Structures are given as C-alpha cells and as structure tokens.
Amino acid sequence: MRWLTLVLVVLITTLQWPLWFGKGSWLRVWQLDKQLQEQRAVNQTLIARNAALDAxxxxxxxxxxxxxxxxxxxxxxxxxxxxFFQLLDPNGKSPPRE
Structure with missing residues (x-):
C-alpha cells in the first residue's frame, strides 16, 4: 500500500509539473497577461499622443x-x-541682461 501511494504521488507530481513550471505553464500565462496589460497602457498613451500630434x-x-x-x-x-510688454515680478529675480 505504501508503494502504491508513493507511485501515485510521483505520477501526480509528474503530470502537474508541466502545468505549473513548463513552457506553457500558469506562471508564464500570468507573466504574459501582466505584460499585455502594461503594453495596452503604453499603447493608450501613444494613441493619445498621436491624436494630439495629428490635431x-x-x-x-x-x-x-x-x-x-x-x-x-x-x-x-x-x-x-x-x-511688447514684459511684466516682471517685483519679488522675483531680474532677467539676465544681454
């Protein structure tokens, strides 16, 4: 019975390993989702900048x-x-003379 339990634990671990740590793992999916959200935010700022430049x-x-x-x-x-009139702040510094 001990051997059967050990074999089942090893089998389950072997099957679960790629799901959590493999090439298409959940961790990788979460990282890619975070990158996607960051890129969408960057894209929104660039879209706004492009609209201003277009205007x-x-x-x-x-x-x-x-x-x-x-x-x-x-x-x-x-x-x-x-x-041309230039108003100066009386408390501020005077502009440099040319």
Whole structure:
C-alpha cells in the first residue's frame, strides 16, 4: 500500500509539473497577461499622443493661427506695429541682461 501511494504521488507530481513550471505553464500565462496589460497602457498613451500630434498637424495645414502662436511663444516674435510688454515680478529675480 505504501508503494502504491508513493507511485501515485510521483505520477501526480509528474503530470502537474508541466502545468505549473513548463513552457506553457500558469506562471508564464500570468507573466504574459501582466505584460499585455502594461503594453495596452503604453499603447493608450501613444494613441493619445498621436491624436494630439495629428490635431497639431491639421492646425498647421489649415490656418495661420497655430503658426503665429508658435512664432510668438517659441521664437519671441511680434507683429509689425505691436508693442511688447514684459511684466516682471517685483519679488522675483531680474532677467539676465544681454
């Protein structure tokens, strides 16, 4: 009877080993599921970024408002006849002199 119990335990262990630790094991399935969830989150952020870039490209193709906004903010340009006012914080540091 002891031998039969031992043989059954060894048989069950042999059959269960690939299920838990083999190539297609539950542990591997859980790891792949976690990777899939992480990749889906990354994909969502990239989809949002692509949508924003697509909207910006559309604005640049359709009108001059986006181009004017970029010229003002990034290059510091102003229109002819406009006067530029810079308001400084009295408690803040003064800007570097050129």
């Amino acid at each position: 910006e490209v559309g604005d640049l193709k359709r009108g001059t408002d986006a181009i004017e906004e970029r010229a003002r903010n990034e290059l510091g340009m102003i229109r002819q006849g406009e006067v």
